Amino acid sequence: MAKPRAEVSLRLSFGGQAPTLDERTVRLLELIDLHGSITQAARALGISYRTAWILVDELKACGEGSVVSAFRGGTINGSRLAPAGQALVEQFRRAERELANFLDQLNDGLRLER
């Protein structure tokens, strides 16, 4: 019998009105950090600026305020992750790493017993 492999999709929920943090949302935050721009992050994900902006805005409800802050440097205006946004990304990626380690162990032990 083929050996099964357990796979999961991770979500972090915060209760109340807060949106659920999933891979796509975390990727959006990471891309904003990378590009310094919500517009470019949205383009890289193939979503509209408006959708990206709404996702980012809703993430305020996860914790301690805005996850993105504006910055102005010389002639450049951009966005970067605020500490609350960095905390969300770190939390999700850490949970993901621990989950991946656990799944490796679980999959080593998975056998179909009859």
Place this chain on the structure above:
Amino acid sequence: MAKPRAEVSLRLSFGGQAPTLDERTVRLLELIDLHGSITQAARALGISYRTAWILVDELKACGEGSVVSAFRGGTINGSRLAPAGQALVEQFRRAERELANFLDQLNDGLRLER
């Protein structure tokens, strides 16, 4: 900051042409076992008999043949889980229990660190 809670959806994959075993598929097998009938199991899940039959038929590719077998007892004709079907259910539920235990530990440790 609100305390996050990790949640996951479990799937077992078997590679090749085999379908992925998920909560709905496992529930279908459990309901067939409970009712002794694909028809009644499909009704309980709100899916058509045809959809249920196709799901069950495709699960052959996960391992060692048919997951459901026909039985005839007196005037009753029904279906019940074959050993291959029981093995799939047990495997999924065991992986789910181990995953739930791990998530309890993970969630105890989840804090947003700044």
